[in-house]
Amino acid sequence: MAFLEHYYISLVQCLGTMYLVVALVLWFFKAPDTDVFRPYLVSKMLLAVCFTFLAIDMFACLIIFDVNGLYTDWPLIVLDLSLYYIVAKIFSFAFSNLLDKSYLTPYRLKKAALKALVISSLLIIPLCHCVIEPAKYVCVGIALSLITKFYIDFVVFLYRRLKKMKADIDNYYSEDKTDRLEWVHRCIILVVILGTFATISVFQGVLFNLCFHLSLVFFNLYFVIGFLNYKDIFAGVAKAVVAEEVKGEGSKPTASSPATSDYTIGLIESKVTKWVDEKEFKKSQFTIEEIAQEIGTNKTYLSNFINSKFGDNFSVWVTKLRVEESKSLMIEHPDSKLETIAFEVGFSSSSYFSKVFSKYEGASPAAWRKVRGG
Known part of the structure; x- marks a missing residue:
């Protein structure tokens, strides 16, 4: 003791x-x-x-x-x-x-x-x-x-x-x-x-x-x-x-609220559609605030529009756009390295690309391309 x-x-x-x-x-x-x-x-x-x-x-x-x-x-x-x-x-x-x-x-x-x-x-x-x-x-x-x-x-x-x-x-x-x-x-x-x-x-x-x-x-x-x-x-x-x-804070109108006019929603939608068509999502490491400034709108409106229109938060929405773009590139360029495709569509690393691709497609990028004859 x-x-x-x-x-x-x-x-x-x-x-x-x-x-x-x-x-x-x-x-x-x-x-x-x-x-x-x-x-x-x-x-x-x-x-x-x-x-x-x-x-x-x-x-x-x-x-x-x-x-x-x-x-x-x-x-x-x-x-x-x-x-x-x-x-x-x-x-x-x-x-x-x-x-x-x-x-x-x-x-x-x-x-x-x-x-x-x-x-x-x-x-x-x-x-x-x-x-x-x-x-x-x-x-x-x-x-x-x-x-x-x-x-x-x-x-x-x-x-x-x-x-x-x-x-x-x-x-x-x-x-x-x-x-x-x-x-x-x-x-x-x-x-x-x-x-x-x-x-x-x-x-x-x-x-x-x-x-x-x-x-x-x-x-x-x-x-x-x-x-x-x-x-x-x-x-x-x-x-x-x-x-x-x-x-x-406060009672700011959102893209899904009655206070937001149809004109405002339509304007945001047209600008977002243009942004997607121009494949601006392929840039790496950006924020919703930067995109809102780029397309000339308010990040509050943009955030609520994406949430209500697509049912996803900003990160998931961008990720899904990149995954779809990577699928197109894998089909168009079957000989391209997956790492090259990952960086081209905006992902910061091939490992992160593989992780999110598997999450949304149920298979790794390599397995997905193999099934489609790539």
Whole structure:
């Protein structure tokens, strides 16, 4: 037991030091100070605060646990649960704000402060000597229920927001760029797993907490490294998402609404038809905003026209046009390399071309051409 206790204390000390170092890295990490990067900078600051509290939590663990039991007394139970909730709440603000720049509203902040007050009050009640032992457990149980509800609401928000962001990106770029959100998706899965273990760890002994903290280290390092790298693609993601947020504001008329005249719809349709006939979709890496400017219309109208007319988002619509063009080229030029055809119709790589062709045609480009005698 003496060895285990020494090992546990040494590990916690190392973790606390590491979290302080990570907090300092986040504080001093530079990102462009522009309106586009404002949510990223705010999330960076919140994460720095979060890792500072994590360091405090690690050092607090040195006095919360003993090697043989769960907790030493009620004040330490209150301290651990309070720090756990604070860290989780700050992290949720940082992650949510990164995905939705309008998340940190005064209403949400006031609501979070009220919940924190209620949970703190429930956790403080067991410290009163006049409260009987069963009542203490009831208060802690209610507090844990509220924390669990917060955690579930947080995960639900993340999944809904991720789905919305994927739709925004698909409706903005000419190719599938949702791989830019892969880090976000993985982090959400890890949040689900670690959040569950975090709740369980509150009532477990040293061995379980050792395993939990070790797994938490890997998650935190993965999240921070991913967050720092996310800076390089944040502007591209934010541009697509902002475009969709602006599109949804107010009561702007859409191509499918009565406020849009038949003349406007007809004008957009004629320009889109001309754009397709001239095979402008064979260009690589463009956005719906660029096409709207090119044909002299509004990206809002263009987006809604494509969605209502063809039943597809912008990315899928362009991809289908390219796939159809590639089929024509494979028939007309049976000796051409598939890679050459892929680049000619606008795909960024032959592997991506093969992937989407198989998705829509049910066979690879090579198999499709072989069946048709190419």
